[in-house]
Amino acid sequence: MLNYIIRRAIYIIPLLIGITLITFFIMQLTPGKPTEIMTEMQLKVSPEAKQRLIKLYGLDKPLHIQYLNWLKRMIKFDFGNSFKDDRPVIKKILERLPATLLLNFLSLLLIFCFALPIGIYSAIHKDKLFDKTMTVFVFLGYSIPKFWLALILMIVFGIFLGWLPISGLRSINYDELSFCGKIFDILKHLILPVLISGFGGLAGLSRYTRNSMLEVINSDYIKFARAKGLTETKIIYRHALKNALIPVVTILGLSLPELIGGSFIFETIFAYPGMGRLGYDAVMSRDYPMVMAVGSIAAFLTLLGNLLADIAYAYVDPRIRIKQ
Amino acid sequence: MSLIFISLLILIAVFAPLIVKYDPLEQNLTDRLLPPSKKYIFGTDDLGRDVFSRVVYGTKISLSVGIIAVGISTVIGIMLGLAAGFFGKTIDTVIMRFVDICLCFPTFFLLLMVIAFLEPNIYNVMIVIGITSWPSITRLIRGEVLSIRERDFILAAKINGISTLRILFVHILPNTIGPILVNATLGIGGAILTESALSFLGLGVQPPIPSWGNILTIGKDYIHLAWWLSLFPGLAIFFTVLFFNLLGEGLRDIFDPKY
Numbered sequence: 001m002l003n004y005i006i007r008r009a010i011y012i013i014p015l016l017i018g019i020t021l022i023t024f025f026i027m028q029l030t031p032g033k034p035t036e037i038m039t040e041m042q043l044k045v046s047p048e049a050k051q052r053l054i055k056l057y058g059l060d061k062p063l064h065i066q067y068l069n070w071l072k073r074m075i076k077f078d079f080g081n082s083f084k085d086d087r088p089v090i091k092k093i094l095e096r097l098p099a100t101l102l103l104n105f106l107s108l109l110l111i112f113c114f115a116l117p118i119g120i121y122s123a124i125h126k127d128k129l130f131d132k133t134m135t136v137f138v139f140l141g142y143s144i145p146k147f148w149l150a151l152i153l154m155i156v157f158g159i160f161l162g163w164l165p166i167s168g169l170r171s172i173n174y175d176e177l178s179f180c181g182k183i184f185d186i187l188k189h190l191i192l193p194v195l196i197s198g199f200g201g202l203a204g205l206s207r208y209t210r211n212s213m214l215e216v217i218n219s220d221y222i223k224f225a226r227a228k229g230l231t232e233t234k235i236i237y238r239h240a241l242k243n244a245l246i247p248v249v250t251i252l253g254l255s256l257p258e259l260i261g262g263s264f265i266f267e268t269i270f271a272y273p274g275m276g277r278l279g280y281d282a283v284m285s286r287d288y289p290m291v292m293a294v295g296s297i298a299a300f301l302t303l304l305g306n307l308l309a310d311i312a313y314a315y316v317d318p319r320i321r322i323k324q
Numbered sequence: 325m326s327l328i329f330i331s332l333l334i335l336i337a338v339f340a341p342l343i344v345k346y347d348p349l350e351q352n353l354t355d356r357l358l359p360p361s362k363k364y365i366f367g368t369d370d371l372g373r374d375v376f377s378r379v380v381y382g383t384k385i386s387l388s389v390g391i392i393a394v395g396i397s398t399v400i401g402i403m404l405g406l407a408a409g410f411f412g413k414t415i416d417t418v419i420m421r422f423v424d425i426c427l428c429f430p431t432f433f434l435l436l437m438v439i440a441f442l443e444p445n446i447y448n449v450m451i452v453i454g455i456t457s458w459p460s461i462t463r464l465i466r467g468e469v470l471s472i473r474e475r476d477f478i479l480a481a482k483i484n485g486i487s488t489l490r491i492l493f494v495h496i497l498p499n500t501i502g503p504i505l506v507n508a509t510l511g512i513g514g515a516i517l518t519e520s521a522l523s524f525l526g527l528g529v530q531p532p533i534p535s536w537g538n539i540l541t542i543g544k545d546y547i548h549l550a551w552w553l554s555l556f557p558g559l560a561i562f563f564t565v566l567f568f569n570l571l572g573e574g575l576r577d578i579f580d581p582k583y
Contacts, residue, residue, distance in 0.1 A: 015428060018425035019429065026437055139566065140566070142565075145517050145558060145562065145565070147520075148520075151543060151544055151547065154547060155551050257428065257430045261432035261433055262432070264433050265525065279433060279436070283436045283437060284440065286440065291437055299430070302428045302430060
């Protein structure tokens with residue numbers, strides 16, 4: 001097992017290098033040098049001063065040297081300073097990261113808690129009313145623009161009914177609340193973002209669980225269990241479920257890029273103070289160091305998620321780790 | 325059913341000027357933010373423009389972005405997938421590692437980055453959606469090619485001295501057409517969703533050109549005052565994507581009896 005984990009971990013190194021290469025390449029696509037953006041607001045900057053800046057940032061060196069220098073700094077988590085307020089990028093991201101992780105973690109939890117029971121129940125009661133309703137629901141889930149759903153829910157629950165706050169993570173009077181009040185306040189703010197962010201994954205995963213379960217239910221060893229006269233509950237929960245959940249683990253890992261990608265939209269809509277919002281603001285104000293850092297970290301988190309999924313997969317399915 | 329709806333959409337896109345009463349760009353400041361009525365069936369926006377006209381004209385933008393973006397990604401996907409699946413070895417490894425890397429990036433942020441650095445406009449949106457969504461198609465086609473290339477008729481073709489290019493495009497490619505069509509149809513729905521999300525965030529189709537996404541941006545700004553600005557364009561996106569997905573599923577039923 002340890003052997004397998006180490007092999008998988010080594011495998012992500014070339015992927016990481018590839019990710020940094022692409023990020024660096026996109027940075028090169030930018031029209032104009034970063035120094036020009038820094039100086040464009042100040043007309044009095046002399047050409048000599050510009051040259052000094054270019055030298056300072058190493059922009060006069062050949063591309064591959066620039067890349068290696070950038071990589072060196074990145075390994076030390078030194079992403080430079082934000083153009084916006086000159087604070088270290090990594091510091092700004094670390095301030096926001098917990099909120100994004102919380103949002104994504106809760107969304108995953110939501111997906112897990114609902115998608116699995118729905119998928120299993122649909123498979124056991126295939127073609128019954130519940131299954132058919134869920135099929136429709138899944139289709140709607142795939143087709144509905146999530147940001148629009150967010151808008152509509154904001155209008156219904158935030159404005160018409162006035163039940164839920166529609167932006168941010170805390171109310172204005174947050175500091176005056178008691179401890180329980182604070183937690184309740186944050187939870188209230190989280191309901192809509194978590195619901196929206198988990199919605200797509202919920203539809204996908206429940207469908208996937210259903211199909212995987214159906215495949216298992218129709219296999220020979222389940223038929224044998226039936227022939228042996230085991231009760232239906234025992235067949236489903238003792239024998240079928242474990243095997244049906246194996247592929248689901250991978251899908252859960254693969255849904256991470258979608259979740260993290262989604263946080264860029266949802267955090268912006270809900271004015272949620274997370275990394276996605278930070279990334280979006282950076283893109284809009286062309287704060288390059290910040291954009292690069294957010295991009296790399298998001299990709300890194302995705303890789304990490306995939307690695308965990310792989311490990312979980314090997315853990316639940318011995319065939320995987322023995323085969324390789 | 326879905327085919328009828330999509331044909332109808334294409335007709336709407338083509339004959340948009342004949343359907344609407346008002347110019348989608350015409351501002352009428354005395355009629356600002358009016359709720360739906362007989363005069364303006366979808367209401368008006370913050371500049372007094374008719375929302376119905378804007379949604380109808382938006383059809384054309386969304387459909388063309390969806391179709392062209394998927395065209396681009398399908399062509400790239402076919403080329404790389406054929407190469408990876410048929411030649412194998414180093415070519416396969418290089419292409420598939422690259423695919424792995426691309427699949428790690430949260431696509432949406434990649435889109436944001438590239439579009440923000442280029443100029444946000446409709447052409448860049450098409451190109452960027454196209455070049456960021458090819459990896460999954462490459463994977464799909466590679467898988468198909470891997471199974472087809474072992475079949476006897478390919479061996480027969482090779483023995484007959486048919487050139488590699490001809491084998492690839494005349495003998496292998498037509499056999500993968502089913503999954504490609506299914507994927508492309510589902511992809512159009514996805515591309516329309518992405519375009520509307522980008523336009524919604526101000527990085528897609530730029531105002532005053534109407535797109536479903538950028539009407540929703542105004543909807544968000546006036547969320548307290550004008551619900552109709554949020555409702556109708558969203559419904560348009562929803563139904564369009566829904567019917568493309570239904571069509572895709574229908575095609576899958578035809579081409580892949582397993583489902």
